[in-house]
Amino acid sequence: MANTAGIGMSAFAQLLSVPILLGAWGAEKYGIWIMLTTIPMYFALTDLGFVQVATSEMTMKVAKGERDAALGVFQSTTALIASICAAAVALLIGIAAAVAAMGYVTVTQNMQLIVLLCFFSAFTLLSRLPLGALRATGHYALGTLVYDFLVLLEGLAALLTAHAGGDFSAVALCLLGMRTVNMAVLNMLLSRQVTWLRYGLAQARIREIRRLFKPAIAGMVIPVALATSLHGAVLVVGAIVSPAAVAVYSAVRTCSRLMIQVVGVVNRATMPEVAKAFASSENRSLGAILSMNGLLIGAVLLPGTLLFAAFGKEFVELWSRGSLSPSRTFVSLMALATLVHGAWYFLSNMLLATNSHVSLAKYILGASAITLLLAVVLGGSIGLNGAAIAVISGELLCLAATTVAFLSRYREGGWRRRPRHDSADRKY
Known part of the structure; x- marks a missing residue:
């Protein structure tokens, strides 16, 4: 039922997005927006699959009653993903700046947007960590409902910004702000529901990352x-x-x-x-x-x-x-x-x-x-x-x-x- 609600919210936002963005920007600008927003899609790959693998591993550890092992997987994965996000943001911004310096007009005109989308992508990736932890510890429905509802609010806020006359950068800034709220709420929920699963480096191990x-x-x-x-x-x-x-x-x-x-x-x-x-x-x-x-x-x-x-x-x-x-x-x-x-x-x-x-x-x-x-x-x-x-x-x-x-x-x-x-x- 949680997934059903999530699918409904996602479908609702998607159904609204096309007529609203087409009306606000026209077909050509909307097509350019779709192309530019593929940046978050590819950024998501920079976790190298560790979030999903860590979620599956934690689920199996918790099922066996091995909380310390699950905590080790969580902290090791969190340290890795945070490091990857920082490096990926710096790399993508550097590449975009280099391409803009070569005279590509589209990139030059949208540098601010690209920077905002890079940070939004990093926050999106980091927000998957508490969601995966909630799902692995028996709180699948709660985590899914809260996450999908926050994503719906994020999408609606972005559409409202575009409808009110906002340009690409304004919409991207709105997305970034709402994703920050998403992360804060999910982490607060995790700390209350799973008190033993906490952030830190005490249980983080290089060998855990190597194993996964x-x-x-x-x-x-x-x-x-x-x-x-x-x-x-x-x-x-x-x-x-x-x-x-x-x-x-x-x-x-x-x-x-x-x-x-x-x-x-x-x-x-x-x-x-x-x-x-x-x-x-x-x-x-x-x-x-x-x-x-x-x-x-x-x-x-x-x-x-x-x-x-x-x-x-x-x-x-x-x-x-x-x-x-x-x-x-x-x-x-x-x-x-x-x-x-x-x-x-x-x-x-x-x-x-x-x-x-x-x-x-x-x-x-x-x-x-x-x-x-x-x-x-x-x-x-x-x-x-x-x-x-x-x-x-x-x-x-x-x-x-x-x-x-x-x-x-x-x-x-x-x-x-x-x-x-x-x-x-x-x-x-």
Whole structure:
């Protein structure tokens, strides 16, 4: 139910964003905004997958009653992420300044915006730490509701700023201020709900970071794949087609992925439960969770994407008040991409929940690179439809790789069997 509320709040903000920003800035400026705000998307990759891996690890430690070990994971990850954020902000600002000095007008004109977005990205990354800690310690619903509500307020404040006449920098400054509030509230909530899980360096260990390094790097591949096939395609469309085409692509992509959000209501909520069942060798619970997620794909995602393929064009036109009119072919292609994505992303989350995803890394990364190359080639020749075909190709490769990795892990005993006990143990 917490995820349902979160999905509803996210969908509400997304549905409002297109007509409000189009009305405030027009299609071309809106397309430029979408391109510039890919900075936070790529910045999110700088945690190298440690936040998700640490959350899964803490969940399994807490399930076993190992609080000191969970605290060590939390403090070690916090120290690493804070250091990475500081270095990444300095690096990105330095690169932007160098590019501006080379005479790129777009970068020069938007330097202030880029700096604000860099800091916003860093704060967004840091805010995931208390959220992950709440989810790992049995407060998934509370943490999710508070976080998603604060993100909704953040988005509404930004839209109100744009509607009132604010430019890109004003909207970015608003986002940064609201994210600061988000972090403060989440950390206060964590300190009250989980008194033993505290910030500091006393339990931080280099060896803990080294131990988590391999699954963290592998876990980073999934957001890299998403960023390449989705947000990378935004940059390709903007560079090869036009900024106005970015507005069409972004709107259709947002609508097409609403069904992913619906399935994610259960899928994301089951991740800590998968970790707990895995740590406790509860195979029956694991089987039930897998069956439930599979049923949702067949009963919700499949019919949802079919409906979008049939009526998505009209919905986007109505949503944008006639400003955007995608072709029916493009809408259908994006619907197919969503269906394939939902299937492999569900399986990858099951692996990610137990840090059993290392073998996926090279295959998902290769699929991402192929997607971007195809987007450049096909986008230049057949426009938006070409970009959509590129995304579908990448999603199919990801599906194949994830299916093989999941089945291999299952057959090799990756999901632990419940150990045999003697009669005394069973009686006890």
